[in-house]
Amino acid sequence: MYLNPQFKKGILELVVLISVTGRDMYGYELVSEVSKVIDVNEGTIYPLLKRLTNEHYFETYLKESTEGPPRKYYHLTLSGKIYKDNLKAEWEQFYNKVEKFIKESESGDD
Amino acid sequence: MTKNEFLNYLENRLSVLNKKEREDIEQEYSQHIENKLSEGMTETEAVASLGDIDTFVDEILMAYNIDPNYRNTDEQNNILSPKRSVRQKLSSAFVSFFKMKNVIWLAKTSLYVIAAIALFAIGLDFAIEISEVIDENLPSFLCIDHIVSLFFLVSYILIYVTAAISIGYGVIRYNLPVSGIKSIFKRERGENMANEKNNTMGLIIKVLIFLIKLYIIFTIMIPYAFVLMVSLVAMGALVVALLAGYPVVGLSIGCFGFNIFSIAMFAIILKLIFIKKKGENEIETYYE
Known part of the structure; x- marks a missing residue:
């Protein structure tokens, strides 16, 4: 799905946070998960994970995998969860406002 | 790619x-x-x-809150860069001289030189001792004049080699602003990692540094450790003598001072030469 890069940048963080909410994921898994929703350069997700980890919204731990070296799993911390909820609320509020605005302008056009 | x-x-x-x-x-x-x-x-x-x-x-x-446009280029840091005015060059040279790494480098260099001189002194003393014992019994080609002059020669060579290597070592290790030498070793940021792995010059220098360290162990550290032990025993003996009423107050104080000095000196040499600084490449950038 094509998406304006400006939209993408803002929403990517929220999508990443929501993806990890249900269960802990390792980098590649997360990249595939996010790619389902947003068509994003896969390389750009790792810096985001790094930043969220540096800000203590994520915790990481290593876990053995059946193939290859151990994988680094990302776990959403409590502060990450709060941050995610705030971000989600902001997004919903913003989304509703924009939708309302679009509808109003459309009815105005008629 | x-x-x-x-x-x-x-x-x-x-x-x-x-x-x-x-x-x-x-x-x-x-x-x-x-x-x-x-x-x-x-x-x-x-x-x-x-x-x-x-x-x-x-x-x-x-x-990581790092400005992505930041590059640690030669142009920014090289005080000999032609784009800067003489005044700028002088002031930055003055400032950079007092950076910690230069001070450490100076300390190290002087330690290497002192080490060489000390070796020379120890050897000379040894030669004189020997000369007193065996001078008369030697055949003429082994006479003490020849030995002493040979020893002088070797010692001087060692001093100069040590000094040269330590300066080179300082330049490479601490990236001193000597653009000529620097360009030979190409220590610009970005080429660091590739060079360190397959630069034979770097390997040779590492081996030389290792040999210098061995040389210092055998010429300074081991005699020093021995002298230190002897002086500690002497200290004990002097204290006993003092308690027994002998007039050795001055000698005891002197010996005590010597002990402290020796331990400090020993620790400084150990620290400066044998303990590798932790992650110095990474940390340097933040300090600059």
Whole structure:
């Protein structure tokens, strides 16, 4: 799905946070998960994970995998969860406002 | 771009970060590429799927609050750069001279020189001792004049070699602003990692530094340790003598001072020469 890069940048963080909410994921898994929703350069997700980890919204731990070296799993911390909820609320509020605005302008056009 | 090229490029661009973080990031990306490979992609495709490298390197750096446009170039730091005025050069030379790394370098260099001189003195003393014992019994070609002059020659060579090596060592290790020598060893940021791995010059220098360290162990540290032990025993003996009523107060105080000095000196030499500074490459950038 094509998406304006400006939209993408803002929403990517929220999508990443929501993806990890249900269960802990390792980098590649997360990249595939996010790619389902947003068509994003896969390389750009790792810096985001790094930043969220540096800000203590994520915790990481290593876990053995059946193939290859151990994988680094990302776990959403409590502060990450709060941050995610705030971000989600902001997004919903913003989304509703924009939708309302679009509808109003459309009815105005008629 | 192959996987290795990609990882090398990443390593160069992230050279500001400390080693652990760098390895961590590289591991994530290499795992990603591995996963792509197991899905049947070629290396080139897998690397290409990550998108534009510079874009996400900038983002990684921003995640650490580092300005992605920051480059530790020669142009910025080289005080001999022709673009700067004489006054600027002088002032920055003055400031950079008092940077910690230069002070450490000076201390080290002088220690190497002192080590060489001390070796010379110990050897000379030894030669004189021997000359008193065996002078008469020697055949003429082994007469003490020859030995002493040979010893002088060897000692002077050692002093100069030690000084030269220690200066070279300082230049390389602490990146001193000597542009001529610097350009030979190409220590510009970005070329660091590649060079350190396969630079034979670097290897030779490492071996030489190792030999110098061995040389210092045998000429300074071991005699020093011996003298220190003897002086500690002497200290004990003097205290006993003092308690027994002998007039050795001054001698005891002197011996005590000598002990403290010896221990301090020993510790300084040990610290400066044998203990490797932790992650100095990574940390330097932050201090500058």
